[in-house]
Amino acid sequence: MSILSMTAVELSKKIKEKEISVKEAVQASLDQIEAGEKKYNCYVTVDPEGALAQAEAIQKKIDDGELTGPLAGVPMAVKDNICTKGLKTTCSSKILYNFVPPYDAEAADHLKKAGAVILGKTNMDEFAMGSTTETSAFGATKNPWNTEHVPGGSSGGSCSAVAANECFAALGSDTGGSIRQPSSFCGVTGLKPTYGTVSRYGLIAYGSSLDQIGPVAKDVADCAAILDVIAGHDRKDSTSVARETYDFVSALQDDVKGMKIGIPAGYFGEGLDPEVKAAVLAAADVLKAKGAEVEMFDLGLIEYAIPAYYVIASAEASSNLARFDGVKYGYRTEEYEGLHNMYKKTRSEGFGPEVKRRIMLGSFVLSSGYYDAYYLKALRTKALIKQEFDRAFERFDVILAPAAPTTAPKLGESLANPLQMYLGDIYTISVNLAGLPGISVPCGTDAKGLPIGVQMIGNCFEEKKILRAAYSFQKEHPFAACPGAVL
Amino acid sequence: MKNYETVIGLEVHVELATKTKIFCSCSTAFGGAPNTHTCPVCTGMPGSLPVLNRQVVEYAMAVGLATNCDITRYGKFDRKNYFYPDNPQNYQISQLYLPICRNGHVDIETSAGKKSIGIHEIHMEEDAGKLIHDEWEDCSLVDYNRSGVPLIEIVSEPDMRSADEVIAYLEKLRLIIQYLGASDCKLQEGSMRADVNLSVREVGAEKFGTRTEMKNLNSFKAIARAIEGEKARQIELIEEGKAVIQETRRWDDNKEYSYAMRSKEDAQDYRYFPEPDLVPVVISEEWLEEVRSRQPELRDEKMARYRREYDIPDYDIEILTGSKHMADLFEETIAICGKPKEVSNWLMVETMRLLKEKNQEPEDISFSPEHLAALIGLIGDGKINRTTAKEVFEVIFAEDVDPVAYVEEKGLGMVSDDGALREVVENVIRDNPQSVEDYHAGKKKAIGFLVGQTMKAMHGKADPAKINKLLAELL
Numbered sequence: 001m002s003i004l005s006m007t008a009v010e011l012s013k014k015i016k017e018k019e020i021s022v023k024e025a026v027q028a029s030l031d032q033i034e035a036g037e038k039k040y041n042c043y044v045t046v047d048p049e050g051a052l053a054q055a056e057a058i059q060k061k062i063d064d065g066e067l068t069g070p071l072a073g074v075p076m077a078v079k080d081n082i083c084t085k086g087l088k089t090t091c092s093s094k095i096l097y098n099f100v101p102p103y104d105a106e107a108a109d110h111l112k113k114a115g116a117v118i119l120g121k122t123n124m125d126e127f128a129m130g131s132t133t134e135t136s137a138f139g140a141t142k143n144p145w146n147t148e149h150v151p152g153g154s155s156g157g158s159c160s161a162v163a164a165n166e167c168f169a170a171l172g173s174d175t176g177g178s179i180r181q182p183s184s185f186c187g188v189t190g191l192k193p194t195y196g197t198v199s200r201y202g203l204i205a206y207g208s209s210l211d212q213i214g215p216v217a218k219d220v221a222d223c224a225a226i227l228d229v230i231a232g233h234d235r236k237d238s239t240s241v242a243r244e245t246y247d248f249v250s251a252l253q254d255d256v257k258g259m260k261i262g263i264p265a266g267y268f269g270e271g272l273d274p275e276v277k278a279a280v281l282a283a284a285d286v287l288k289a290k291g292a293e294v295e296m297f298d299l300g301l302i303e304y305a306i307p308a309y310y311v312i313a314s315a316e317a318s319s320n321l322a323r324f325d326g327v328k329y330g331y332r333t334e335e336y337e338g339l340h341n342m343y344k345k346t347r348s349e350g351f352g353p354e355v356k357r358r359i360m361l362g363s364f365v366l367s368s369g370y371y372d373a374y375y376l377k378a379l380r381t382k383a384l385i386k387q388e389f390d391r392a393f394e395r396f397d398v399i400l401a402p403a404a405p406t407t408a409p410k411l412g413e414s415l416a417n418p419l420q421m422y423l424g425d426i427y428t429i430s431v432n433l434a435g436l437p438g439i440s441v442p443c444g445t446d447a448k449g450l451p452i453g454v455q456m457i458g459n460c461f462e463e464k465k466i467l468r469a470a471y472s473f474q475k476e477h478p479f480a481a482c483p484g485a486v487l
Numbered sequence: 488m489k490n491y492e493t494v495i496g497l498e499v500h501v502e503l504a505t506k507t508k509i510f511c512s513c514s515t516a517f518g519g520a521p522n523t524h525t526c527p528v529c530t531g532m533p534g535s536l537p538v539l540n541r542q543v544v545e546y547a548m549a550v551g552l553a554t555n556c557d558i559t560r561y562g563k564f565d566r567k568n569y570f571y572p573d574n575p576q577n578y579q580i581s582q583l584y585l586p587i588c589r590n591g592h593v594d595i596e597t598s599a600g601k602k603s604i605g606i607h608e609i610h611m612e613e614d615a616g617k618l619i620h621d622e623w624e625d626c627s628l629v630d631y632n633r634s635g636v637p638l639i640e641i642v643s644e645p646d647m648r649s650a651d652e653v654i655a656y657l658e659k660l661r662l663i664i665q666y667l668g669a670s671d672c673k674l675q676e677g678s679m680r681a682d683v684n685l686s687v688r689e690v691g692a693e694k695f696g697t698r699t700e701m702k703n704l705n706s707f708k709a710i711a712r713a714i715e716g717e718k719a720r721q722i723e724l725i726e727e728g729k730a731v732i733q734e735t736r737r738w739d740d741n742k743e744y745s746y747a748m749r750s751k752e753d754a755q756d757y758r759y760f761p762e763p764d765l766v767p768v769v770i771s772e773e774w775l776e777e778v779r780s781r782q783p784e785l786r787d788e789k790m791a792r793y794r795r796e797y798d799i800p801d802y803d804i805e806i807l808t809g810s811k812h813m814a815d816l817f818e819e820t821i822a823i824c825g826k827p828k829e830v831s832n833w834l835m836v837e838t839m840r841l842l843k844e845k846n847q848e849p850e851d852i853s854f855s856p857e858h859l860a861a862l863i864g865l866i867g868d869g870k871i872n873r874t875t876a877k878e879v880f881e882v883i884f885a886e887d888v889d890p891v892a893y894v895e896e897k898g899l900g901m902v903s904d905d906g907a908l909r910e911v912v913e914n915v916i917r918d919n920p921q922s923v924e925d926y927h928a929g930k931k932k933a934i935g936f937l938v939g940q941t942m943k944a945m946h947g948k949a950d951p952a953k954i955n956k957l958l959a960e961l962l
Contacts, residue, residue: 083534096533103527105534202534208763237536238765316763319566322577323531327629339627343570366568366758375760 003028004165005481008074008222011168015062015073022062022073025168026055026117029075033119033166036485040151041141042161044080045088046120051075054117061115070225070249072115077167079158080121081128082213083202084108087118091204092136092157093126095350096330105202106237107171107213107230114229119167122157126352127321128178128206130154131421132414135354140411143185144482145450149408152182158216159186163482169217169226173203175210176309177403177428180440183216184403184453187442187482189470190216191223194460195435196241198227199234205320207313209239210432219479220441220471224248227463243461251464256472257291259465262396264299267427273406276452279444280402283454286476287400287469297395300388304381305430306422310358311365311378312433317355318362324350357418386434393459398469400456401427403440407450427455437463441470442479449483488726490690493718494698495653495683496607496645499660500638501670502614502678503546509613509637510537510580517676521619521630529635531575536764539564543637544587544768546669547611548778550639551588553663553785554606560770562587564611564762569755572629573615581640583759586610587768593663595655604656605644612638639669645684645695650714654707657681662786665811671850674706681710686731687721696721697731701738701745713738717745789814797827803835810849819856824863833859837877841884854887862890869950875899900948908941908949912957915940926962934958 003011003025014020030048037043061067078084081091083101085108090096104112112118125135133156134140141156143149144164151160155172159182162170172179174192183190191214198213205211215226228249233242263284268277288294326332326346333345351359365374392399404424414421431438437460440453454473458466508515511528527535551558562585566578591606616634620627641660647653661672661679672679681704686696701717704710716738721731736745784792786808793804808814813834820830842849862879865871871879871894879890879899894900915937916923925933934955941954 089533091533099533101532101534103532103534200534201536204533205764236538238538239763315760319568319578319758319760322568322570323533323575325570325572325577327572328530328575329532339572363758366760368756368758371758371760 004032006168007218008076008168009070009225012070012072012074016068022055022059022117023052025073026051026075026119029119029165029167032164036144036164036166039142039147040144040160040164040166041139042122042157042164042166043077043120044090044092044123044136044138044157047087047118050087051117051119058115058117067115069114069229071111071229074116074168075119076111076116077119077122077158077161077170078108078111079155079170079172080124081173081204081206082108082171083204084118084121087121089121089204090138091127092124092138093324093351093355094137094331095324095347096204097137099330101202103202105213106199106234108202110230110232111171116229122155122161122170124157125154125178126355127204127317128154128173128175128211129317129354129358131177131181131424132409132411133157133160133182134411134415135352137352142411143408143450144485145187145408146448146484148410149450150185150411150414152185152404152408154178154182155190155216156182156186159183159188159190162186162188162216162218164485165482169215169222171213171226171230172216173206173211173213174428174432175207175212175313176432177425179214179216180403180428180438180453180455181425183440184442184455185408185451187445187451187453187480188216189219189223189439189441189474189479190214191227191439191463192431192437193227193231193463194241194437195432196239197231197243197437197461197463199232199237199240201234201236205316207316208320209316210309210313212432220439220467220474221249221252223439224252224467224471248463248467251467252471253468254472254475256287256469259287259292259398259469260396261287261292261294261398261400261469262297262392263294263400264302264392265296266299266302267401271405271423271426272402273446275446276402276404276406279446279452280400280454283441283443283473283477284400286473290472290476292469294400295396297392299392299399301381301385302426302430305385305433306426308378308381308385309425309429309433310361310422311374312382314358314362315366315375315378316362318359318366321351321355321359326350354415354418382433385430389430389434389436389459397462397465398456398458400454403427403453403455407446407448407452431457435460437466439466439470441473443473443477445480451480488722491687491718491722491725492690492692493648493714494645494686494688494695495647495714497641497643497647497653497656498682498684498700499641499643499657500680501550501641501664501672503543503637503639504668504670505540505542505546505637507540508635509540509543509611510635513635515636519632521628521632524632525634529575530631531577537580537762539765539768540637543611544770545778546637546667547587547609547639548770548775549667549782550641550664550669551591551609552779552782553667554588554591554593554609554641554660556588556591556606556609558770558775559585559587559589560775561585562768562770564765564768565759566762568758571615572627573618573634575616575631575634579613579615580762580765581612582610584761593656593659595652595659597649597651597655599649599651602646602652604646604652607642607644609639609641612640614638645686650711653683653714654711657707657710662809662811666783666785668783673850680704683710683713683717685714685717685721687718687725696725697733699731699733699745700735702735702748703737703739705740709738709740712740712743713745716743720745797831799828799831803831806835806839807831812852813849816852816856816859820859820863823856824860826863826867829863830859833863833880837880838884841881854883858883858887858890865890865894870894870900872947872950874947905953908945908953909957909961911944912941912954912961915944916958916961923962934962
């Protein structure tokens with residue numbers, strides 16, 4: 001078994017058993033990056049010197065018995081909207097092209113303390129706005145399963161890097177599906193935790209009330225191991241929740257007997273690709289065969305999720321992105337006359353079209369006279385959607401759905417019609433609006449050989465249930481390595 | 488000219504006396520080198536998040552309780568969006584929809600009588616940084632040390648009708664807040680700032696006139712002048728048949744005129760919305776009770792108690808309680824040495840005289856109650872006389888010296904050796920036969936001269952009562 005084909009948990013075991021050194025693992029990843037980046041463009045920044053230096057320090061701590069956890073020595077990547085001390089963090093935007101944070105995001109700090117080696121920062125849609133990773137100011141990332149296709153987004157760099165074996169696992173962020181949808185497109189496993197589980201401190205905000213950091217990995221076991229490390233109550237994030245336990249690995253049991261699984265009938269109607277539909281329903285059958293009780297049900301308000309999401313996320317974004325003004329850090333236009341002109345030119349040149357579109361939309365819905373009609377109404381819709389899920393979870397342990405209506409589209413197809421692209425978020429967005437945990441697990445490929453993901457959604461703070469369901473499913477249906485990834 | 492009435496409402500910003508900022512743990516101390524009291528949060532770095540300082544909420548609650556407000560039990564913060572470099576996030580975290588206090592009032596008294604001034608709301612917010620223009624380099628620099636310093640904004644109802652009422656209201660607020668320890672409320676230093684909303688209307692009119700908002704008012708005197716100036720300007724416009732424009736104006740106290748800053752038409756749309764990075768401020772019954780139980784004695788209560796407990800005139804009570812610092816000093820001193828009347832006298836007469844001389848406020852008093860009490864003790868024990876005591880007090884006032892050590896060191900103590908004093912008195916009687924004769928002839932005033940001569944010979948260090956006693960005995 002080659003180093004790169006291992007999962008994170010398998011690798012750390014081999015490292016602890018001294019069969020593989022941390023340096024070997026890091027070097028293997030760096031070589032893979034070297035070979036793969038020409039084709040995929042998963043990373044904005046790769047930090048070979050830093051990674052090798054970390055490898056040495058971590059190896060020593062492992063040898064001294066200081067580091068014993070399942071991420072010790074594992075080469076990982078971090079999405080480029082998660083601050084890393086001393087390592088450029090750009091949000092794939094020109095406006096932050098040179099920003100080097102003087103602090104680590106809480107989640108990155110947890111990874112480092114657990115002994116993960118940070119290889120670099122992964123590409124994304126600019127400020128996490130997009131579903132294809134094509135809105136990056138540093139070029140699109142390509143899907144390792146077929147480089148004519150997008151990897152999805154916005155955590156497309158993280159998901160394609162895992163699929164291409166350019167890292168063992170990665171951190172992504174999910175505001176409306178940005179972990180689950182690209183995981184589905186890249187054939188990897190990605191989990192969006194309950195809002196408040198992973199600290200947002202140091203995550204460069206897009207939609208603050210929806211953003212959540214989560215793991216992207218080869219399989220469910222790795223996701224649980226990473227979540228164990230990154231989750232925790234953080235006083236620096238007021239929206240962080242003090243949970244009773246942060247042990248997720250114990251949920252990895254191959255047992256779904258008696259588990260009640262609901263399938264929202266409304267998710268399987270018009271707009272869903274037949275091949276995706278078949279694969280997802282087949283996944284439900286796998287769980288049924290293992291003893292789960294699977295039932296179709298009606299989930300209300302599905303059609304209101306997308307408009308509510310785009311109003312709330314854009315409103316928050318319009319304010320969150322106001323700080324990028326050329327005054328304190330990042331890009332500043334070269335020539336300007338006076339303050340107003342500096343702001344205008346800096347922001348016009350620094351932001352890409354999708355970001356501008358959402359800033360304009362957000363500014364509009366918050367403006368005087370429109371606030372009640374749009375923003376307030378969207379907040380009420382959000383509350384009602386949460387109630388719909390509350391009702392569903394009175395009956396079900398897990399809700400099973402597609403992660404996306406299609407497999408990965410071709411490069412260049414999506415941006416031409418942003419509204420169509422927004423509609424692709426239909427299955428993931430409600431989960432963010434309701435603050436729920438969701439996981440996307442590979443469940444097959446379409447006729448073109450592109451991966452399909454099945455999404456499992458849990459009630460708030462019930463990651464363990466979806467981890468158990470996903471783990472049980474993966475026992476029957478192990479993840480497939482990306483055939484195109486050079487090994 | 489018709490009869491006009493002035494309608495005034497105030498927006499008062501008060502900087503709270505917390506040690507740390509409202510959303511991070513940076514110091515609020517004045518005077519640090521630029522950008523030394525800063526962190527990722529108060530400089531708006533990407534990914535940073537605010538965490539509410541509990542003390543800010545408690546101060547705001549305390550001020551709300553003291554001004555008879557309803558305390559909002561489920562409150563929120565909102566973002567006020569506008570671009571300016573002193574505002575690092577380009578939004579200010581403030582409260583619009585659910586401010587912490589509402590529907591309060593304070594009672595004032597002016598020559599026009601007693602009146603209740605309504606408080607519309609009090610909300611919490613963060614201060615901005617400071618822009619410094621570098622003439623040499625021709626560029627602007629920003630100092631974020633003040634960014635994130637906690638403020639409360641107290642918004643009154645348009646209940647005031649004169650500059651007198653405005654000053655009485657501000658004095659009242661200032662004393663309440665100082666007594667609570669929530670702020671030092673210094674207008675000159677900007678820890679208390681008042682914006683004046685003013686309109687005029689014909690007496691008896693039901694509708695309010697168009698108002699203007701005046702900023703840059705740095706003292707009570709400037710506020711009074713600005714009100715008179717703006718009132719006159721608006722009346723003149725109306726008399727000329729012109730319209731008052733709703734706008735923000737900047738008061739120039741040197742020129743005694745206000746200048747238009749921006750009109751309603753260019754007013755910004757702040758696009759307020761609930762701050763998603765903070766959770767709602769939920770105030771439980773227990774928390775509210777806890778803050779309520781800690782409320783200190785406020786001025787009105789203190790005045791009533793002084794009247795009850797101490798035999799001092801109302802005027803003195805007024806002055807003593809007119810500054811929290813002064814009242815504290817008074818109470819701390821009598822806790823050591825008793826004698827409220829004597830302590831009050833030292834504060835009312837000598838202290839006030841020296842403050843006036845040095846152009847200082849009662850808040851600037853720097854001597855300790857221990858040293859004033861010790862001085863009073865020296866007088867009581869007959870160690871020094873009053874003339875000496877006044878000299879020593881000046882040194883205490885200026886340098887807070889220990890009077891016991893000072894009197895000892897400078898040899899100012901009265902001679903308590905009766906034998907030595909008797910000898911001097913005998914000498915004075917011998918050397919002044921004319922006065923002795925006058926005394927015996929019934930000119931009782933002559934004894935005054937003999938006391939003076941004795942005191943002179945004693946270099947002022949004798950007890951006048953003892954001299955009188957000895958003279959009466961020896962003559």
